Amino acid sequence: MSRIPAAPATPATSDPATPATSDPVRRVGFGALFLAFFGVGATAFGGGVVAYLRHALVTRRGWIGDDGFMSALEVAQALPGLNATNLAVIVGDRLRGPRGAMVALLGIVLPGAVAVIGLAALYAAHAADPRVNAVLIASARRRSGCWRPPWSRSAGGRCGALPTAPSPLPRWLRSAGSSCRCRWCSSPLVRWR
């Protein structure tokens, strides 16, 4: 990531508040590299991983400059695959070569991967017990703002069958849960039997 030093900084990326670390990249240890990406992977809830990455790599650690980050993001976005993982691969490679790319990729996906496998196992283990899955799914639906699934191309329409479940919860909590309603069809997010 060596730019011509004399290259005029574009106004959008030159920022007086962050010291523009000129791009000769600092040597970063593998451990620190892994921890930085692992930290983003473990705290970036709800998507928007790129913003977390920029904070971790540019603002907080100064490993790459604004220009370097933007350039990597442009390449990452133009390619197939997720922006966040592409970005991790490219930045990891710049900081520590091919092994750095692997470490960065592993770091950013490992926390979520472990968590999602745990949830998938829980989900599969209780496939016969609707109570557990109803709780799991209700919390998931709550997070994702309920259900017009992004892959259904038809606009409008009902949000699909909700799981009905014998409630594992005390009554007061039950009513709190069923007061969460879908934004589009205003059916409750979970129906207790």
Place this chain on the structure above:
Amino acid sequence: MSGEGGGAGSVFAVFALLSVMAVGGGAAVLPETHALVVDRHHWMTAEAFRDAYGLGQVVPGPNMLMVMVIGHQVAGLPGALAAFAGFFLPASAIAFAAGRLWNRFAGSPWRDAVERGLAPVVVGLMASGVLAIARTAIDGPATLAIAVAVFAGVLALRRVNPALLVLAGGVVGLFLGLAG
């Protein structure tokens, strides 16, 4: 549930294909994922697919980790690992090669020109994503206030960890929900 033509091998193949189709992020291939997983291979029902999507939303990191839930459903832990490898390795290899190639042209005038042209495209793409989310997430004065406060917070306190703002937003939302 467990469908025809399963096995970790075909899980890998399907997600490797989806991975190289996913230009513009994982959400771009959600319809294709649904079509392949539910309609074509009958690996899971539409309901189970929705649940997998929901589980992908609650874990940190890239939301497309939901592919591991699908793989797990088809072939257990090996299936989950196959889905992971299929979805992340081919695209990462491409990114690796392209990043190096791009780096080789450092300092060349046409590369700088392309970068200057791409920068606003990137900003536009991300802004459109933000707008799409905002349309579903902002539904009144309270959520609008939270969004504006977080936006101002990120701009003003440059070094604050965004995760803290997310946490703060969650706490505020909790109290508003309890009050409402």
